Amino acid sequence: MNELDRHDVLLLSELQRDARQTVQQLADAVGLSSTPCWKRVKEMESSGIIRGYTALVDREKVGLTLAVLAEVNLTRHNEDDVRRFEEAVAASPQIVSCYATTGQADYVIKVLVPDIKSYEAFLHDTAFKLPGVTHVRSSVVLKEVKAETKLPLQVPTAARTRRSG
Numbered sequence: 001m002n003e004l005d006r007h008d009v010l011l012l013s014e015l016q017r018d019a020r021q022t023v024q025q026l027a028d029a030v031g032l033s034s035t036p037c038w039k040r041v042k043e044m045e046s047s048g049i050i051r052g053y054t055a056l057v058d059r060e061k062v063g064l065t066l067a068v069l070a071e072v073n074l075t076r077h078n079e080d081d082v083r084r085f086e087e088a089v090a091a092s093p094q095i096v097s098c099y100a101t102t103g104q105a106d107y108v109i110k111v112l113v114p115d116i117k118s119y120e121a122f123l124h125d126t127a128f129k130l131p132g133v134t135h136v137r138s139s140v141v142l143k144e145v146k147a148e149t150k151l152p153l154q155v156p157t158a159a160r161t162r163r164s165g
Helices: 006-017 023-030 034-046 079-091 116-125
Strands: 066-074 095-100 107-113 133-140
Touching: 006 023, 006 034, 023 034, 066 079, 066 116, 079 095, 079 107, 107 116, 116 133
Parallel strands: none
Antiparallel strands: 066 107, 066 133, 095 107
16 A cells, blocks of 8 residues: 555544544545445554554553653664664553654653652663663653644545555
8 A cells, every 4th residue: 555545544534533443434525435434444553553442541540640751872883783772662651652752862752650769760770770871961841732643634635545445
């Protein structure tokens, strides 16, 4: 699946809005019959466009009240050190996102913990022990202004339509 057509984008938008819809509800929302709708969703799942389905959990209601954005620098940037760092990040449950960046930091990570004492423990027990870490600069999040999970999908114009329903 190379290029998404109008129906694919509408299906993805509907699934991002509510992934618990039935195939018939999805089909009605995007103007397809059930079988082609189901086939498109299955094709997008098998091609990796749809990576999975999940529940959105309110982090504060489950006790993760502190969010911290931390800039991380590595001592060396050889392939082995970077791989070991990234594997260690992936294995740390408190780190919910990690981005390799340009600019002052090599990486920016988002850490969710219950409180500042937990973050201090995370720094000493995890962050400072990550392979190759030389510096961590933390910024405590005071308020999340926007934390969107939906991708900003655009319906393609008719000239870019791949297939019809």
